[in-house]
Amino acid sequence: MVGVSPKIAPSMLSSDFANLAAEAKRMIDLGANWLHMDIMDGHFVPNLTIGAPVIESLRKHTNAYLDCHLMVTNPMDYVDQMAKAGASGFTFHVEVAKENWQELVKKIKSTGMRPGVALKPGTPVEQVYPLVEGTDPVEMVLVMTVEPGFGGQKFMPNMMDKVRALRNKYPTLDIEVDGGLGPSTIDAAAAAGANCIVAGSSVFGAPEPGDVISLLRASVEKAQPST
Numbered sequence: 001m002v003g004v005s006p007k008i009a010p011s012m013l014s015s016d017f018a019n020l021a022a023e024a025k026r027m028i029d030l031g032a033n034w035l036h037m038d039i040m041d042g043h044f045v046p047n048l049t050i051g052a053p054v055i056e057s058l059r060k061h062t063n064a065y066l067d068c069h070l071m072v073t074n075p076m077d078y079v080d081q082m083a084k085a086g087a088s089g090f091t092f093h094v095e096v097a098k099e100n101w102q103e104l105v106k107k108i109k110s111t112g113m114r115p116g117v118a119l120k121p122g123t124p125v126e127q128v129y130p131l132v133e134g135t136d137p138v139e140m141v142l143v144m145t146v147e148p149g150f151g152g153q154k155f156m157p158n159m160m161d162k163v164r165a166l167r168n169k170y171p172t173l174d175i176e177v178d179g180g181l182g183p184s185t186i187d188a189a190a191a192a193g194a195n196c197i198v199a200g201s202s203v204f205g206a207p208e209p210g211d212v213i214s215l216l217r218a219s220v221e222k223a224q225p226s227t
């Protein structure tokens with residue numbers, strides 16, 4: 001089997017935003033690979049979070065990979081500002097990029113950020129295939145396992161069919177899952193083929209967040225040993 005390495009990405013949405021730099025350092029010190037940053041515009045989803053100014057502030061305090069998930073209606077408007085702010089990955093939603101995804105991916109790549117595409121629970125997985133197979137392909141697919149907008153929701157196990165389909169088609173693709181991931185749900189996601197794991201409340205709400213990060217990684221490594 002061709003392996004893909006686990007990337008454990010605590011969702012900073014569940015952190016103490018008033019102490020973001022310290023929370024980011026704490027997660028990296030506890031073994032996180034990436035920091036997952038949820039950018040919401042109050043339009044694509046019914047919630048508002050952070051934008052480029054906060055990414056820029058955080059970037060001054062960490063060299064970590066900032067895995068930015070753009071839950072916004074017009075992702076193109078955010079590319080330059082997110083790149084300038086120091087984002088590492090830029091994941092947009094396929095539901096709002098049906099017409100211009102090629103141009104969008106090209107632009108993301110031109111800034112040096114890593115492009116990813118996300119899909120909501122109601123969106124068929126086939127919609128992202130052209131973006132993975134294009135001449136300028138995305139480098140990650142994010143399968144939402146809750147409706148985007150809020151942390152602390154219940155994992156949707158039926159989304160694992162999408163993850164399995166993606167892993168069967170694309171053995172070396174980074175496949176991320178986001179929503180309701182924790183000790184009781186990670187094995188299903190890892191067995192289906194997810195290797196990038198976003199976890200908010202299960203990590204930040206744990207007495208020992210480092211133990212949860214280790215457990216998530218161990219589950220992915222067990223299910224998908226790298227060769």
Ligand SMILES: O=C(CO)[C@H](O)[C@H](O)COP(=O)(O)O
Pocket residue numbers: 011013014036038069146147148149150151152153178179180181198199200201202
């Ligand atoms: O994208 C998100 C919400 O749109 C969050 O990243 C996600 O829900 C993670 O939080 P939790 O692990 O608590 O479910």
